[in-house]
Amino acid sequence: MTQTDDLKHDARAFFDAAVTAADPALALRKALSASPFPKPMGRTLVIAIGKAGPRMMAEALSHIDGPYEALAVTHHENDMGVDGATVLRAGHPVPDEAGANAAKDVMALLARATADDQVIALISGGGSALVPAPKPPMSLADKAAVNKLLLGGGLDIVKMNLVRQQLSELKGGGFLRHAAPAPVTAYILSDVIGDDLRAIASGPTVGPIGTRSEARAILEGADLWAKLPDTARGILEQxxxxxxxxxxxxxxxxxxxxxxxxxxxxxxxxxYAARVVSDALEGDVDDAAQEVIAAVGPVDQPTALLFGGETTVVLRGDGRGGRNQELALRVAMNMPKQDSGWVFLSGGTDGRDGPTDAAGGIVDAGTKDRIIASGKDPKALLDNNDSYAALDAAGDLLITPATGTNVADVQVLLIRP
Structure with a gap:
């Protein structure tokens, strides 16, 4: 193996360690060992929403005594079944009809809850898109259009979810209003940097992040207001x-x-001499790439520079990719020539980056040359937001199955003298 192969092997191993640490079943088990589920007078209603839903559900059911009903909603790529629970699958990141139907099932189950029951909510990343319940008179198509605008508008997750909450029946505490009068206990796996509970899955079991007027200001500031469907603007103008x-x-x-x-x-x-450079790598991927590159300095031993966060992409073209792929490609395109060998990995802990089958990218000093050797223009691909095609040409896509968890993105830059 070459030095680069060794570095890529190590980078992938460290990414896998990050995913393992976010194992939703182990995390829930640890929480329940400290504080077991209370036993209600009536039934336990268990509802899991998010990419980690099935794994959290399977663990939760092993801790429940007495009668229960269980419903999990996860993304289409997650094929895990759970004995004793209904598992529904829906679209992510763009909501679909399956998600709209799943949201109706969630609300119907909550409507059956009584004061003698308890509701257990298992919340993880992706939940915002998986259970679209648009406020009337918005349609699912309107909701999907809003979501697409938000994803391509360069907004961070907190601002996106502030807007989403104002347009949804379940988000921003809506889950609690539908569950009343039953008490609700929520176990939350965070995919939001800073762990603001109001922003994770758009805060179904927490109060809203902001107001309609704040949502309008965000959309106007991002030049998205005029592009919204009329129904969405009508709700936000109330x-x-x-x-x-x-x-x-x-x-x-x-x-x-x-x-x-x-x-x-x-x-x-x-x-490795390991150092966490940032646990809040956010903002536009171009700025994030520069932050990664700026962290590089002289090394006299194998060094690992570590990052975590969730960047954003402004869509300027019609290519395929995601924030991790584009971040990796931008680092590969802009890293100054180094005397040391280096590898950079950026990946989504859920195993999916944008609407692709890749989790991200894992690049090195030869990435740009391999793209050119394939007959493609890396700059043109980047300008078209086509990072998937560029990294595929270089053989530098980070491919992993859906992990069943989601705690945002992690990055590792390995340097070896």
Missing amino acids: PEEAQETPDAANILIGSNRHSIAAMEEAAKGAG
């Missing part, structure tokens, strides 16, 4: 209304920071 959000017990069981710490431990165990 006067503010006070909505009481019932209380819930919200318990955070895992996050991006846990995964970065696991990468650091794995890197040190493999003999």
